[in-house]
Amino acid sequence: MLDKELRSMIGDVKDGRMDRRAFIQRLAAVGLTAPMANQILAIGGVAMAQSPSPYPPTKRGGGGPLKLLWWQGPTLLNPHFATGTKDQDGSRLFYEPLASWDVDGHLNPILAAEIPSIKNGGLAADGKSVTWKIKPGVKWHDGKPLTADDLVFTWAYASDPATAAVSISTYADMSVEKVDDLTIRLVFNKPTPFWANAFVGAYGCILPKHLFADYKGSKSREAPTNLAPVGTGPYKFVEFKPGDLIRGELNPEYHMPNRPHFDTIEMKGGGDAVSAARAVIQTGEFDFAWNMQVEDEVLLRLEKGGKGKTTYAVGGDIEFIAINFTDPNTEVDGERSSIKTKHPILSDLAVRQALALLVDRESVKKAIYGRAGRTTSNYLNGPEDFVSKNTKWEFSVEKAIALLEKAGWKAGADGIREKDGKKLKFVYQTSINGPRQKTQAIVKQACQKAGIDVELKSVVASVFFSSDVANPDTYSKFYTDIEEFQIPMTQPDPALHMKRYISSQVASKDNKWQGQNFPRWVNKDYDAAIEAAETEIDPVKRAALYIKCNDMLWQDVVFIPVMHRLTVDACATALQPVVSGWANRTDNIQDWYRGA
Amino acid sequence: MSQYVLRRLLIAIPSLLGISAVLFFVLALAPGDPFSELATNPNVPPEVQAALRARFGLDDPIYLRYLHWLFAMAHGDWGFSFVSRMDVDRLILQRLPATLYVIGSAQVLALLIAIPVGVYAATKPYSLFDQIANTLAFIGFSLPTFFTGLLFILIFSVTLDWLPFVYTTDIKATGIHYVLEMIRQAIMPVAVLGLFQAASMTRFVRSAMLDVIRLDYVTTARAKGLGQAKVIVKHVMRNAMIPVVTLIALQMPAVFGGALVTEQIFRIPGIGSLLISSILSNDTPVVMAVTFVFACLVVLFNLIADVLYGWLDPRISLR
Numbered sequence: 001m002l003d004k005e006l007r008s009m010i011g012d013v014k015d016g017r018m019d020r021r022a023f024i025q026r027l028a029a030v031g032l033t034a035p036m037a038n039q040i041l042a043i044g045g046v047a048m049a050q051s052p053s054p055y056p057p058t059k060r061g062g063g064g065p066l067k068l069l070w071w072q073g074p075t076l077l078n079p080h081f082a083t084g085t086k087d088q089d090g091s092r093l094f095y096e097p098l099a100s101w102d103v104d105g106h107l108n109p110i111l112a113a114e115i116p117s118i119k120n121g122g123l124a125a126d127g128k129s130v131t132w133k134i135k136p137g138v139k140w141h142d143g144k145p146l147t148a149d150d151l152v153f154t155w156a157y158a159s160d161p162a163t164a165a166v167s168i169s170t171y172a173d174m175s176v177e178k179v180d181d182l183t184i185r186l187v188f189n190k191p192t193p194f195w196a197n198a199f200v201g202a203y204g205c206i207l208p209k210h211l212f213a214d215y216k217g218s219k220s221r222e223a224p225t226n227l228a229p230v231g232t233g234p235y236k237f238v239e240f241k242p243g244d245l246i247r248g249e250l251n252p253e254y255h256m257p258n259r260p261h262f263d264t265i266e267m268k269g270g271g272d273a274v275s276a277a278r279a280v281i282q283t284g285e286f287d288f289a290w291n292m293q294v295e296d297e298v299l300l301r302l303e304k305g306g307k308g309k310t311t312y313a314v315g316g317d318i319e320f321i322a323i324n325f326t327d328p329n330t331e332v333d334g335e336r337s338s339i340k341t342k343h344p345i346l347s348d349l350a351v352r353q354a355l356a357l358l359v360d361r362e363s364v365k366k367a368i369y370g371r372a373g374r375t376t377s378n379y380l381n382g383p384e385d386f387v388s389k390n391t392k393w394e395f396s397v398e399k400a401i402a403l404l405e406k407a408g409w410k411a412g413a414d415g416i417r418e419k420d421g422k423k424l425k426f427v428y429q430t431s432i433n434g435p436r437q438k439t440q441a442i443v444k445q446a447c448q449k450a451g452i453d454v455e456l457k458s459v460v461a462s463v464f465f466s467s468d469v470a471n472p473d474t475y476s477k478f479y480t481d482i483e484e485f486q487i488p489m490t491q492p493d494p495a496l497h498m499k500r501y502i503s504s505q506v507a508s509k510d511n512k513w514q515g516q517n518f519p520r521w522v523n524k525d526y527d528a529a530i531e532a533a534e535t536e537i538d539p540v541k542r543a544a545l546y547i548k549c550n551d552m553l554w555q556d557v558v559f560i561p562v563m564h565r566l567t568v569d570a571c572a573t574a575l576q577p578v579v580s581g582w583a584n585r586t587d588n589i590q591d592w593y594r595g596a
Numbered sequence: 597m598s599q600y601v602l603r604r605l606l607i608a609i610p611s612l613l614g615i616s617a618v619l620f621f622v623l624a625l626a627p628g629d630p631f632s633e634l635a636t637n638p639n640v641p642p643e644v645q646a647a648l649r650a651r652f653g654l655d656d657p658i659y660l661r662y663l664h665w666l667f668a669m670a671h672g673d674w675g676f677s678f679v680s681r682m683d684v685d686r687l688i689l690q691r692l693p694a695t696l697y698v699i700g701s702a703q704v705l706a707l708l709i710a711i712p713v714g715v716y717a718a719t720k721p722y723s724l725f726d727q728i729a730n731t732l733a734f735i736g737f738s739l740p741t742f743f744t745g746l747l748f749i750l751i752f753s754v755t756l757d758w759l760p761f762v763y764t765t766d767i768k769a770t771g772i773h774y775v776l777e778m779i780r781q782a783i784m785p786v787a788v789l790g791l792f793q794a795a796s797m798t799r800f801v802r803s804a805m806l807d808v809i810r811l812d813y814v815t816t817a818r819a820k821g822l823g824q825a826k827v828i829v830k831h832v833m834r835n836a837m838i839p840v841v842t843l844i845a846l847q848m849p850a851v852f853g854g855a856l857v858t859e860q861i862f863r864i865p866g867i868g869s870l871l872i873s874s875i876l877s878n879d880t881p882v883v884m885a886v887t888f889v890f891a892c893l894v895v896l897f898n899l900i901a902d903v904l905y906g907w908l909d910p911r912i913s914l915r
Contacts, residue, residue: 065768072873075877076681083679165644169644221681226682241690242677242687243680243870269863270863270873271861271863279762283753283757
């Protein structure tokens with residue numbers, strides 16, 4: 001039914017009877033993200049709206065220096081080795097992909113002449129190939145022309161396991177062919193509904209073949225250009241001191257008119273978030289600081305000075321409490337939380353539902369995240385207008401108590417509920433991080449009122465998030481009952497975000513706890529839905545499948561979403577940055593300018 | 597003399613080996629690994645992580661890794677940073693100038709304050725000057741540098757807006773402006789560190805002077821009719837300086853090692869901040885190199901201090 005309606009709607013947009021905006025809003029109403037809606041249009045044969053942000057400067061340069069402050073400085077400048085976003089941000093100043101994600105989650109052509117669509121013949125109807133046309137006349141910083149060979153090489157470089165590039169999975173399961181000097185074709189092994197992954201965004205940055213050809217595979221780490229990038233970007237590389245400073249200067253031959261606005265760029269690293277906020281908002285020593293993980297209260301106080309402001313970008317990052325479906329206190333075959341066990345208490349749905357009722361998301365938002373968070377009932381959160389209408393949340397101690405009473409959990413002599421001799425006691429772990437410890441305290445308080453005893457545990461972040469097989473305190477070993485952390489959504493498509501929780505991904509000793517399904521939740525329907533979605537080329541059916549997956553996670557209370565987190569940056573009052581919640585901070589650096 | 601130095605250097609070898617072994621095994625036992633940031637990234641499959649670990653030899657047994665490291669170090673290869681994917685020695689050399697400049701200036705400032713104040717206070721014990729100097733010194737070393745650092749930033753950067761609080765290594769100006777700007781941005785960190793050092797050193801100089809000033813030979817010197825200045829400088833100070841020299845010599849490695857906290861607060865790209873960020877990102881080769889170099893410097897400057905004793909007091913013979 002929805003399918004049919006959508007097809008007629010796509011037809012309307014094609015013929016101009018309905019505008020794109022209305023279409024996207026309609027889809028948002030049924031729970032589709034704007035990026036998804038755009039890809040649906042693209043596959044349906046409508047060219048993606050290229051919504052360039054207004055860019056008033058009328059000449060290249062003249063904007064003076066742009067001073068960026070990253071409180072964790074970039075440590076290397078090869079986008080395909082970038083271990084963290086800081087490195088991707090730094091590399092992106094010099095290297096460019098075919099397209100970036102703009103503020104609304106649309107594709108914005110950078111090195112591509114146009115965004116592929118069915119109409120312009122770029123997308124194959126079966127979803128098995130994409131043809132990209134490269135903008136003619138683009139030159140590397142050393143003067144050599146950019147050609148299809150560079151793209152084919154980038155694919156070969158990144159997909160070679162010996163190179164040990166972190167972008168390997170972006171370029172796996174496909175091959176890249178040169179059609180002519182300025183055209184390439186991506187051929188996928190299976191129908192790929194989300195085709196805008198390779199050559200887009202941070203991992204999409206294209207490397208110059210003439211400088212990296214000798215350093216493919218096992219010699220990759222010896223490339224001098226790993227530390228001295230030669231790209232096509234708006235700024236040319238001048239100097240790099242790992243962890244401290246990156247300097248660049250205007251590229252006079254940049255391929256976009258009137259860009260870039262700034263004459264020089266520098267990215268300083270080090271220090272902490274609060275003093276970075278101070279240097280931008282209070283003293284104005286810097287123009288832009290990244291990732292203000294600072295309490296909203298502090299930011300509000302700093303902003304009173306008036307030299308700077310905070311800016312927010314909406315993505316899909318979700319902070320949640322995950323439930324352990326296995327027993328963390330029983331050891332089976334040398335591992336705790338083994339999939340062969342069942343959690344003695346949390347396997348009771350009523351207990352999980354009661355827990356969800358006890359997480360006061362509104363208070364967490366008010367007391368901790370402020371403007372940087374949004375309350376949500378969904379695990380999968382799209383841009384602003386994405387709300388799966390099927391789910392809801394509330395905070396009610398009374399309802400939680402009623403639910404527990406009904407399920408047979410009666411208060412014992414010490415006020416803690418018990419059933420069949422099992423006490424309602426949990427260990428709740430998270431990483432050491434101010435906001436997380438406060439959230440723990442808020443949840444613990446509510447649980448106490450409902451007769452649940454919660455023991456709090458905090459683990460140093462470097463241990464909690466490590467893949468150290470010998471350490472019992474990692475998030476993937478999950479040797480506690482519940483745990484809280486954040487999973488960022490790295491691209492405007494739910495495939496990777498949702499695939500984590502299929503049965504075959506259960507973290508266990510056998511896969512050295514590298515399996516991504518850390519709650520160890522097993523659900524055949526979920527597996528089937530994910531498997532179907534992976535190859536479903538019909539965008540409507542595919543989207544419906546992912547919404548169904550989200551709702552399954554909600555119904556079964558696998559996660560208790562705490563906060564849909566926005567990215568927060570500090571920015572000088574006059575600076576006009578273009579930051580997308582779906583990409584790196586610097587993904588649209590060519591469009592930044594300083595207003596009057 | 598040269599025989600003594602040679603013997604001391606030879607003795608240093610086993611102790612440095614011991615230090616390096618302890619450092620290496622403790623670091624190897626510490627939790628976390630350099631690729632942990634990749635763990636929560638769904639784009640990076642576990643196989644890539646495993647390949648990276650294998651590439652950097654993280655899966656080898658510990659003793660083998662230690663032997664590899666030792667062998668490389670003996671050849672002058674300081675190792676390869678996991679995180680920056682560049683040679684550790686280049687990384688350290690990049691950071692050294694800022695540390696030498698800031699910490700070195702702070703030490704000089706500390707000496708310039710501590711020696712005159714300490715000496716003068718000792719010549720007039722319990723006078724008003726001595727009391728004030730003592731009180732200030734007490735306050736000085738009671739306040740931790742992270743506190744005074746933030747206080748200075750609040751006063752001089754935020755409120756008065758006189759000085760920058762982010763240290764930049766690429767000052768745009770040239771000539772005299774460059775020099776002035778370099779001095780301007782170093783004022784706060786140098787003052788914070790220098791005053792802290794000066795406080796403890798002043799008390800040290802004062803008590804060392806007081807020990808000597810009451811000795812009979814000083815009274816003899818005065819009885820000979822020598823002037824106050826000559827007595828203090830030539831007779832008292834020279835002897836009182838022996839323990840002070842030890843203290844200074846032992847602080848010299850810190851000039852190279854950087855100041856962890858202060859560098860972090862003022863974003864000085866020195867060895868200290870390199871060490872902190874490397875520890876946080878589990879970049880073991882860098883941590884290892886920095887700490888090991890630090891250990892070498894401590895051993896070296898101890899030797900230098902011992903040699904200096906002989907020059908200050910010829911009665912101490914070095915055999």
